[in-house]
Amino acid sequence: MNAEIRxxxxxxxxxxxxxxSQRLLPWDVLNAPFEGAWCALPPGGTSTAHSHHEYELFIAMTGRAVIDVDGEKRDFAAGDVAHLLPGSVHYIHNDADTDFEWYAVWWDSEMTDRFAARHRANTEAAHTDPGQS
Known part of the structure; x- marks a missing residue:
């Protein structure tokens, strides 16, 4: 099988x-230019406001909440996707009566460079391995 399920x-x-949360990495089979995590926030819960140097996507999976990015609050519900720029201060508040779950994906140029280097090395190894056809 050419697919792995975590x-x-x-x-x-x-x-x-x-x-x-449950982090995507480490996962030995995955070479990716990003990192990620499954995230869950109980009713009434609020994540810690923070910012960082990475780009980030939040993909709302279940429930609804309010996302605050640089002081701008917006409703955020299952099926929505939020794109956050580096340096933006953000947090999520679950104002609903059920858990809010989302998947967070983040990346920066260093992650992309490491991915490209691993990809090149793996491709070169596959082409030089005499056991490969």
């Missing part, structure tokens, strides 16, 4: 930025 382990979520 299961969400809800009983083993860890805390980051005030949110229960």
């Amino acid at each position: 299961k969400l382990e809800r009983d083993n979520l860890t805390e980051a930025y005030g949110v229960a």
Whole structure:
């Protein structure tokens, strides 16, 4: 099979930025130019306001909440996607009566460069391996 499936382990979520989450990496089979995490916020919960140097996407999976980016609050619900620029101060508040879950993906130029280098090395190794046809 040319696909790997990583299961969400809800009983083993860890805390980051005030949110229960499961990080995408490390995952030995994945070479990607980004990192990510499944995130869950209980009713009434608020993530820690923060900013960072990476670009970020939030993909709302279940429930609804309010996202605050640089002081601008917007409704954010399952099916919505938010794009956050580096340096933007952001947090999510779950004002609903059910869990809010989203997937966060982030990247920067260093991650992209590391991905490209690994990809080139893997491609070159595959073409020089005498066991490959």
